[in-house]
Amino acid sequence: MANQKKAKESLVMMSELVLPNDTNMLHNLMGGRLLHWMDIAAGISAQRHCNHIAVTASVDNVSFRNPVKLGDVITIQAKVTRSFNTSMEVRLTVYAENIPSGSKVKSNEAFYTFVALDQDGNKTQVPELIAETEEEKQLFESALQRRELRLVLAGKMSPKEASSIKSIFS
Numbered sequence: 001m002a003n004q005k006k007a008k009e010s011l012v013m014m015s016e017l018v019l020p021n022d023t024n025m026l027h028n029l030m031g032g033r034l035l036h037w038m039d040i041a042a043g044i045s046a047q048r049h050c051n052h053i054a055v056t057a058s059v060d061n062v063s064f065r066n067p068v069k070l071g072d073v074i075t076i077q078a079k080v081t082r083s084f085n086t087s088m089e090v091r092l093t094v095y096a097e098n099i100p101s102g103s104k105v106k107s108n109e110a111f112y113t114f115v116a117l118d119q120d121g122n123k124t125q126v127p128e129l130i131a132e133t134e135e136e137k138q139l140f141e142s143a144l145q146r147r148e149l150r151l152v153l154a155g156k157m158s159p160k161e162a163s164s165i166k167s168i169f170s
Helices: 031-050 134-153
Strands: 004-006 012-017 053-059 073-083 087-098 103-117 128-130
Touching: 012 031, 031 053, 031 073, 031 087, 031 103, 073 128, 073 134, 087 134, 103 134
Parallel strands: 004 128
Antiparallel strands: 012 073, 053 103, 073 087, 087 103
């Protein structure tokens, strides 16, 4: 690996005000708009970690727990959870806040995978991630299973090769 970086160095906090152009007919935030903002936050986080251009390789299941309403402020937190050779997993957590009422709820959570590219557009090595907090360490450890599951589902790895999740396929 190129070098090492702490997980906290990749932290991104991004806020957006949900405006009428961002909503559907029910005045809820459109899912595609949120995915766009999440991709931006995750991309910045990945680039902070690797100091290269980073492109989206995959998006895990994104579940919409609570609707985000017109006028809410969303805050997206993104942080690299683990790096591999040329890729990084980024965890995103989205909160919706209604400032006048003072309510704040978690609306979404997801994992995105990014690949680092050099100036010529070729994959390039990324720094090893140093997990410091208990949460960072847990996310780091479980990232290998998530990665292998992604690769199996994408047809890029056979279930037999997926050592950390092999038991779920037998």
